[in-house]
Amino acid sequence: QVQLEESGGGLVQAGGSLSLSCAASGRTRSAFAMGWFRQVPEKEREFVAAINWNGGTTFYADSVKGRFTISRDNAKNTVYLQMNSLKPEDTAVYYCSAKMGSYYYIRVYEYDYWGQGTQVTVSS
Numbered sequence: 001q002v003q004l005e006e007s008g009g010g011l012v013q014a015g016g017s018l019s020l021s022c023a024a025s026g027r028t029r030s031a032f033a034m035g036w037f038r039q040v041p042e043k044e045r046e047f048v049a050a051i052n053w054n055g056g057t058t059f060y061a062d063s064v065k066g067r068f069t070i071s072r073d074n075a076k077n078t079v080y081l082q083m084n085s086l087k088p089e090d091t092a093v094y095y096c097s098a099k100m101g102s103y104y105y106i107r108v109y110e111y112d113y114w115g116q117g118t119q120v121t122v123s124s
Contacts, residue, residue, distance in 0.1 A: 002026045002113045004096045009118030012086055016122075020081040022096030022115060033099045034072060034079040035111060038092035038120075045095065049081060050104040059104050064090075086122045093117040 008020040022034070031053035039045040049070035050059045058070050067086075072079040079096060097111035105111060 002028060002032070002098050004098060004113055004115035006094065006096045006115045006118040009094060009120045011121045011123065014086060014088055014122055014124050016086050017082070017084045018086065018120060020083070020094055020096075020118060020120075022079045022081075024077040024079075024098060028077045030100050031102050033101050033104050034070075035097040035099075035105060036070060036079075036081045037095045037097060037108065038090075039095065039117075040092045045108050047106045047108070048094070050106055051079065052104040053102045057104055059106060083120070086120075088122050088124045090120060091122050092120060094120050 003025045004022055006022050012018050033052055035050040036048040037045045038048050047061050051070045051072055055072045067084050069082040095117045096115040098113040099105050099111045
């Protein structure tokens, strides 16, 4: 089992920045791909960014490409999401996810583990 805990959400004005962190604990010796998703009420959870097991490959949703950066520090079992130039439409609960594997994954059903989520609110 792997436990994930997000932190770093909050309220920011449009154009501002936030940095999210996701700390993994438990069975972390295996290679894990990591991802960030987000969800607003009454909508499906949507893909934001993904990173492969060693951080060598990343992938982004078109809506955040060029503004968000995903990274990881395996020594700390932590993955990050740096969010710049935030827009009101980025407002959502952001979830960290993990999947045992060396590649990267972009679909909700591909992930095995999920954090509880952290709220990001961008005011206009």
